Amino acid sequence: MTMDKIWVLVRQGILDTAYMTFPSTFFAYLLGLPLGVLLVISQKGHIRAMPTLNTVLGAVINFLRSIPFLILLVMLFPVTRVVMGTAIGTRSIIFPLVISAFPYVARMVEGSLKEVDPGLIEAAQSMGMSTFQIIRKVLLPEALPSLVNGAAICITTILAYTAMAGAAGGDGLGKIAITYGLNRREYGVMYAASIALVVMVQIIQILGNILTNALDHRKR
Amino acid sequence: MSESTRPMIQIQGLTKIYGSGASQVTALQDVNLTVNRGDIHGIIGMSGAGKSTLIRCINRLDTPTEGRILIDGQNIMDLKGAQLRAMRRRVSMIFQQFNLLMQKTVARNVRIPLEIAGVSRKEADDRVKELLKIVGLEHKARAYPAQLSGGQKQRVAIARALASDPEVLLSDEATSALDPMTTQSILALLQDINQRMGITIIIITHEMAVIRQICNQVTIIDGGVIVEEGSVDEVFTHTRSSAGRRLFGIIKDEIKEDEITEALRIVFDGTTRNEPLISSFILKSGMPVNILSADMHRIGGKAYGQMLLSLPESYADREKLTNGLREMGLTVEEVHTS
Ligand SMILES: Nc1ncnc2c1ncn2[C@@H]1O[C@H](COP(=O)(O)OP(=O)(O)OP(=O)(O)O)[C@@H](O)[C@H]1O
Numbered sequence: 197m198t199m200d201k202i203w204v205l206v207r208q209g210i211l212d213t214a215y216m217t218f219p220s221t222f223f224a225y226l227l228g229l230p231l232g233v234l235l236v237i238s239q240k241g242h243i244r245a246m247p248t249l250n251t252v253l254g255a256v257i258n259f260l261r262s263i264p265f266l267i268l269l270v271m272l273f274p275v276t277r278v279v280m281g282t283a284i285g286t287r288s289i290i291f292p293l294v295i296s297a298f299p300y301v302a303r304m305v306e307g308s309l310k311e312v313d314p315g316l317i318e319a320a321q322s323m324g325m326s327t328f329q330i331i332r333k334v335l336l337p338e339a340l341p342s343l344v345n346g347a348a349i350c351i352t353t354i355l356a357y358t359a360m361a362g363a364a365g366g367d368g369l370g371k372i373a374i375t376y377g378l379n380r381r382e383y384g385v386m387y388a389a390s391i392a393l394v395v396m397v398q399i400i401q402i403l404g405n406i407l408t409n410a411l412d413h414r415k416r
Numbered sequence: 417m418s419e420s421t422r423p424m425i426q427i428q429g430l431t432k433i434y435g436s437g438a439s440q441v442t443a444l445q446d447v448n449l450t451v452n453r454g455d456i457h458g459i460i461g462m463s464g465a466g467k468s469t470l471i472r473c474i475n476r477l478d479t480p481t482e483g484r485i486l487i488d489g490q491n492i493m494d495l496k497g498a499q500l501r502a503m504r505r506r507v508s509m510i511f512q513q514f515n516l517l518m519q520k521t522v523a524r525n526v527r528i529p530l531e532i533a534g535v536s537r538k539e540a541d542d543r544v545k546e547l548l549k550i551v552g553l554e555h556k557a558r559a560y561p562a563q564l565s566g567g568q569k570q571r572v573a574i575a576r577a578l579a580s581d582p583e584v585l586l587s588d589e590a591t592s593a594l595d596p597m598t599t600q601s602i603l604a605l606l607q608d609i610n611q612r613m614g615i616t617i618i619i620i621t622h623e624m625a626v627i628r629q630i631c632n633q634v635t636i637i638d639g640g641v642i643v644e645e646g647s648v649d650e651v652f653t654h655t656r657s658s659a660g661r662r663l664f665g666i667i668k669d670e671i672k673e674d675e676i677t678e679a680l681r682i683v684f685d686g687t688t689r690n691e692p693l694i695s696s697f698i699l700k701s702g703m704p705v706n707i708l709s710a711d712m713h714r715i716g717g718k719a720y721g722q723m724l725l726s727l728p729e730s731y732a733d734r735e736k737l738t739n740g741l742r743e744m745g746l747t748v749e750e751v752h753t754s
């Protein structure tokens with residue numbers, strides 16, 4: 197296959213991969229961010245301690261995270277069909293990606309928010325802040341660099357998962373690498389698609405690092 | 417009761433027990449304390465005495481197990497939700513570790529209480545400028561806390577604490593992370609705030625010097641119990657409790673090791689003239705004097721602090737020494753260190 201043709205293929209692969217990755221990340225955060233906040237503030241000794249809820253939530257999240265993505269993808273077929281209209285294709289893979297990623301996002305957010313100095317929360321309480329104000333004015337802004345760093349990791353993880361989209365009739369770089377490499381022995385295409393994946397991951401990670409540093413005012 | 421004589425804070429039968437069963441800790445036991453309007457009231461005690469627990473009960477960061485706390489006559493024990501938060505805006509707090517938001521500029525930090533109170537943007541801007549001027553940090557408005565020294569951070573925290581126009585300022589070891597010079601300047605600022613704005617201040621510390629520099633009232637707490645209280649002059653010149661003696665350095669560990677059980681304590685309370693009193697006593701009386709320890713500070717040209725002298729063997733010599741020093745206008749007492 198000529199370089200031109202490979203490029204046309206890979207370029208479409210990049211677009212398909214991005215099309216699956218970014219909306220999935222967005223919706224995973226829509227669910228995972230509030231859940232991560234809830235995981236932190238419902239802890240014993242935190243601003244809205246609800247130990248039972250915290251334990252249950254933690255267990256559900258662990259359960260969801262322990263299911264391998266490929267199995268979840270298949271298990272979710274009926275639900276995906278209802279939610280997305282169809283269970284196969286590049287667009288419909290977004291749903292299982294979100295379901296698989298949001299517990300991961302919640303844990304990521306939890307980790308970031310836990311780093312916030314308890315002294316700051318105490319100071320916020322002493323100023324007469326409400327729970328919501330503490331979340332909005334203290335927890336989230338203080339954890340912002342760490343949250344951004346976590347988001348970069350989440351995006352790259354979801355991006356890697358999209359490689360399995362082929363199993364549900366989706367496209368993207370992963371699908372291209374597998375079809376051309378494994379089935380047609382067109383190794384040039386396989387390597388090109390794989391390199392494109394690696395480059396995408398690198399770019400996201402580097403941008404994430406730059407943004408994290410720019411947002412961090414804790415250092416001199 | 418008139419406005420000026422009504423106590424600002426009344427603590428009645430306050431008990432705080434942490435945990436339950438075998439791991440139970442009684443942090444405070446039947447504490448009764450009144451803080452008058454406009455006072456700078458020091459609470460001093462060793463580590464673990466219950467100082468932080470006490471101050472955290474006053475703004476209900478901790479919930480007392482038993483007892484009542486009245487702020488300006490209002491019982492704060494039953495306050496919940498919005499009422500509790502409104503009370504906390506009247507009772508500000510500063511901390512040992514400053515607790516500034518590291519991701520926000522100095523100005524944004526000071527602004528936060530105003531945002532919570534719903535003050536308009538324009539008004540808040542003006543107020544922040546004013547507050548930063550009070551603490552002498554106008555030029556740092558756009559800096560981040562990480563770019564400031566410890567003393568500057570505490571000034572920002574003080575400005576932030578003042579933003580809600582509080583009636584009471586609680587200070588939990590606010591100078592303990594600072595060097596002596598910076599401590600002095602922060603204490604001077606607190607005193608200035610107390611005098612200019614009439615804010616009642618409660619200062620927690622384990623350092624006698626802090627109490628002596630700015631407090632007019634002092635409470636000594638030991639093992640969760642108040643063991644001594646009164647005006648600073650009174651408590652310092654006639655320390656009765658052993659916790660007080662330890663905190664004021666009247667009982668020194670080195671002395672214990674030497675097995676000296678009695679000593680003569682001289683208190684310098686700022687009233688004596690700035691002269692070498694001890695050497696002139698020696699010259700005048702021809703009596704040798706053995707100085708065990710001395711802990712002196714000069715504030716505004718006056719001598720503050722204390723000195724421990726060893727007591728002579730004979731009764732006659734003791735009398736001579738004690739009377740001689742008293743004649744020089746010094747406050748002298750025999751202390752027993754065991
Ligand atoms: N959240 C808590 N749970 C259990 N015990 C506690 C808690 N907070 C304080 N205590 C205990 O209560 C006692 C008083 O603690 P507190 O922090 O009030 O002392 P402190 O006088 O402020 O000491 P320091 O000078 O070291 O700050 C200590 O024995 C401490 O271990």
Ligand SMILES: [Mg+2]
Pocket residue numbers: 467468469
């Ligand atoms: Mg303490």
